Amino acid sequence: MSLRIPWAEKYRPKRLNEIIGNRRAALELYRWVLQWTKGIPDKKAALLYGPPGTGKTTAVYAVANELGYEVIEMNASDLRRAQDIDRVIARAVSVGSLFGAKGRIILLDEIDGMSGTEDRGGLSEILRVIEVTRVPIVMTANDPWDPKYRPLRDVSVLIRFNRVNKNIVTKILQNICMKEGIKADLSALRLIAELSEGDVRSAINDLQAIAEGRKVVTVEDVKALIAKRYREYDAFTVLKLLFSSRTSEQARAVLSQSSLDYNDLKEWIHENLPYQYSDPEELAEAYDALAKADVYLGRIVKSQDWGLLSYAIDMMTAGVAMARRHPYHFVKYKFPSRMLILSKTKEVRQIRDRVLERIARKAHISKRGAATEYLPFLRVIFRANPKMAAGIAKWLELNEEMIEYVAGDKSIAKKIVEFIKPQAKTRRRRTQRTLF
Ligand SMILES: Nc1ncnc2c1ncn2[C@@H]1O[C@H](COP(=O)(O)OP(=O)(O)OP(=O)(O)O)[C@@H](O)[C@H]1O
Ligand SMILES: [Mg+2]
Structure with a gap:
């Protein structure tokens, strides 16, 4: 599953001729890049802007392919390092190309992805x-209207x-x-298109989620996906209300207003309590209530005494909510990791297996030995010392996936990957690898 494209x-x-949405915009970019063949134009940058999944990045690569140009892509974190920029510039203006490209485009993709102090x-x-x-510089952004981008807008073709x-x-x-050999109802595809609100990427992702591995796709299949999304959406609303x-x-x-069941609600609260309550006393009290709810639920399972359910629900709703001493503040809730893990266990087990294989091979031990004697210590090291x-x-x-598995945490894995970065980064997308 994780290997699917x-x-x-x-x-x-x-x-260019394969782009059917936003074709006019893509052609505009094409003409602007062509201008460079006649001399350096007034505006030396183009800023492609608009909602996600509408073909901005696609247009840049299509134009480059059309002209036989090479795209040199940089992302926000490269821009933080001035020396990298110098190198890119030096490379982009130097003569000759590794790939015999006729020209180059520098792509600064998603410039509004830069955040905080980094972007200044x-x-x-x-x-x-x-x-x-x-050489032409092309930037993309979802929202270029923030006042801080004014200087950029001034020097760019929009x-x-x-x-x-x-x-x-x-x-x-x-x-x-x-092309995938799938027979899909027109109405099903229309519904997906409608849901996407003009975001082609999300439409294609939805289609893949529904249709991959099938021969037929119906409206009912699409509706099932919507219902699942709705339940997740619902959980966020429920937490906020609670x-x-x-x-x-x-x-x-x-709880009575929602489609969430109490077991799911318990997971959602459990996951999000520490984000919502920062005061230790609030937290202790809320967890206490949640723990009691859990005990009741356990008893119900054993005794089938459903009369206890209302106590359990009271505990996890009123009990948890009444622990609050400070004013409510907005937090971004997270999907319960336990539910994620359960739905993903198969995938996770595969990753684990591959990790163990690597350890076994390198350390000359059995996979079982790798599991008991290496993995736990690796996890400690991964968490304590990203560089090591x-x-x-x-x-x-x-x-990256395996690193995340060993570290057991996405953000730690990210840090570790940062240390390995220099080689990994340039492999993004179809960027031709450049040897600086
Ligand atoms: N105009 C289009 N015509 C055909 N396919 C498109 C078009 N726009 C997007 N797609 C499809 O959607 C995917 C994502 O598009 P793309 O990466 O160009 O979006 P983007 O505008 O750069 O979005 P973001 O702002 O999120 O970077 C593409 O890989 C392609 O499959
Ligand atoms: Mg893009």
Whole structure:
């Protein structure tokens, strides 16, 4: 499963004439890049902007393919390091190309992905790159209207990408179904297109989620996906109502208004309590209530005494909500990791197996030995020392997924990967690897 190619990548248009949504915008970019063949134009940068999944990045690569150009892609974290930028510029203006490309485009993708203090440095770096460049610079952004991007807008040609029309999205989906040998109801594809709100990537992702491995797709299949999403959405709303309720009656009412069942609610609360309550006393009290609810639920399972259910529910709603002493504040709730793990165990077990294989091979022990004698210690090291972990991961030839498995935590895994980065980063997308 984890090895599958996202259809959005597999079917990303490679040439201009394959782009059917936002074609006008793509052609505008093409003409602007062509201008460079006649001399350096007034505006040395183009800023492609618009909602996600509307073809901005796709257009850049399609234009480059059309002209036989090479795309040199940089991301926000490269921009933080001024020396990298110097190297890119030096490389982009130097003559000759490793791949015999006829020209180059520098792509600064998703410039509005930069956040916090990083972007102030980043922005001025971009401006400097634009000032000195002798090759076209293309930037993409979802929302370029923040005042801080004003200097960038001033030096750029602005090219707007719109949400892609529903009929066109439907056509793109039909095309994919044809190539995948899937018989899909037109109404099913229309519904997916509608849901996507003009975001082609999300439409294709939805189609893949529903249709992969099947021969037939119906409206009912699409509706099932919507229902599942709705339940997840519902959980966020329920938590917000629960944690913000002022009276125990309000808190109790929350569950009855939702499609969530009490077991799921328990998981959701369990996962999110520490984000919602930071005061230790609030936390202790809330966990106490949740623990009592859990005990009741356990008894119900054993004794089948459903009369206890209302106590359990009281505990996990009113009990948890009434622990709050400070005003409610907004937090971004997380999907319960336990539920994620349960739904993913098969995948996880496969990853674990591959990790153990690598350890076994390198350390000359059995896989079982790797599991009992190496893995627990590796996990400790991975959590304590990302740099050392990076070294080990490299030696064991672990990929990102495996690193995450060993570390048992996404953000720690990210840190470790950062240490291995230099090689990993340039492999993003179809960026031609460049040897700086
Ligand atoms: N106009 C389009 N025509 C055909 N396919 C498209 C179009 N726009 C997007 N797609 C499909 O959606 C995927 C994502 O598009 P792309 O990466 O270009 O989006 P983007 O505008 O760069 O989004 P983001 O702002 O999130 O970076 C592509 O791989 C392609 O499969
Ligand atoms: Mg993009």
